[in-house]
Amino acid sequence: MAARNRRRSTARKRRQERLKAGVIGGIGGLVLLTVFWQVIWPYLVGGLAIVGGAAGGWWLWRTSRLAKGHDHQWRREEAVKVGHRSLTEVDTMSGGEFEDFVVELCRRDGCTEVRRVGGSHDDGADVLGCLPDGRSMVIQCKRYSPKNRIPSREIRDLLGARVHFKVDVAIFVTTTYFTGPSERTAVQNGVVAVHRDHLGLWNNGVSLLSLSDVNGAGQGDRRHRARWKKTYG
Structure with a gap:
C-alpha cells in the first residue's frame, strides 16, 4: 500500500513538473516573440502567404482540371448525339455522303487534319488524317448494299494506298x-x-482506336448469318 502511494506521488510530481516546464516554455516563447517581433514578423507573414498561395493555386488547378474533364465528356456526348445516324439512314447515303459521315466520326474522336481525298484519281484513299495518338492514317470508305461483300482485291488496293501515302x-x-x-x-x-x-x-x-482491339472479330455466328441471308437474300 505504501509503495503504491509512493508511485502515485512520484507520478503526480512528474506531471506537475512537466506542466510547469510547459508553462515556462510558453511564457519564454511569448517573451521572445514579443522581443523579436519586429525582426521575425516579415518572415512569418511571408511564410503564411506562400503556404496560402500554394494552397489556393492547387485548389484552382484541381477545379480547372475537373471542369475541363466534365466539359470534354459533355462535348463528346453531345457530338455523339448530333452525329448519330441509324444504319438504315447510312444505307441511303451516296458514296460522298458516306465519306463525309466517316470524316465526322473521325473528328468526333479527336482525329486531326482529317480531309476527304476521294475521287476518280484517289489512289485507293478516301480520307486522310491523323489518329488522336499522332499516327497518320488512310481510310477507304465503301457504302455497299448489305447483300455485297468486300473482296480481297479491295484490301490489297488499300495496302497500296498505305504505301503510296506513306502512312502508319x-x-x-x-x-x-x-x-x-x-x-x-x-x-x-x-x-x-x-x-x-x-x-x-x-x-x-465507341472510339475508332478501340475498334482496332477487336479487329477481325464480330461478323456474326452461323445463326446471325442465316438471319442476314434471309433478310437480304
Missing part, C-alpha cells in the same frame, strides 16, 4: 461485311477492318 495505319470502313479471305488479308497486314457491326458501334460512341 490503314482503315477500311464499310456498311457491309468482308469475305473470309479479305478479312484474313486485312488482319494479317495490319488493316483495321471496320465492318457493319463495328460501324454501328463506332456510330454509337
Whole structure:
C-alpha cells in the first residue's frame, strides 16, 4: 500500500513538473516573440502567404482540371448525339455522303487534319488524317448494299494506298461485311477492318482506336448469318 502511494506521488510530481516546464516554455516563447517581433514578423507573414498561395493555386488547378474533364465528356456526348445516324439512314447515303459521315466520326474522336481525298484519281484513299495518338492514317470508305461483300482485291488496293501515302495505319470502313479471305488479308497486314457491326458501334460512341482491339472479330455466328441471308437474300 505504501509503495503504491509512493508511485502515485512520484507520478503526480512528474506531471506537475512537466506542466510547469510547459508553462515556462510558453511564457519564454511569448517573451521572445514579443522581443523579436519586429525582426521575425516579415518572415512569418511571408511564410503564411506562400503556404496560402500554394494552397489556393492547387485548389484552382484541381477545379480547372475537373471542369475541363466534365466539359470534354459533355462535348463528346453531345457530338455523339448530333452525329448519330441509324444504319438504315447510312444505307441511303451516296458514296460522298458516306465519306463525309466517316470524316465526322473521325473528328468526333479527336482525329486531326482529317480531309476527304476521294475521287476518280484517289489512289485507293478516301480520307486522310491523323489518329488522336499522332499516327497518320488512310481510310477507304465503301457504302455497299448489305447483300455485297468486300473482296480481297479491295484490301490489297488499300495496302497500296498505305504505301503510296506513306502512312502508319490503314482503315477500311464499310456498311457491309468482308469475305473470309479479305478479312484474313486485312488482319494479317495490319488493316483495321471496320465492318457493319463495328460501324454501328463506332456510330454509337465507341472510339475508332478501340475498334482496332477487336479487329477481325464480330461478323456474326452461323445463326446471325442465316438471319442476314434471309433478310437480304
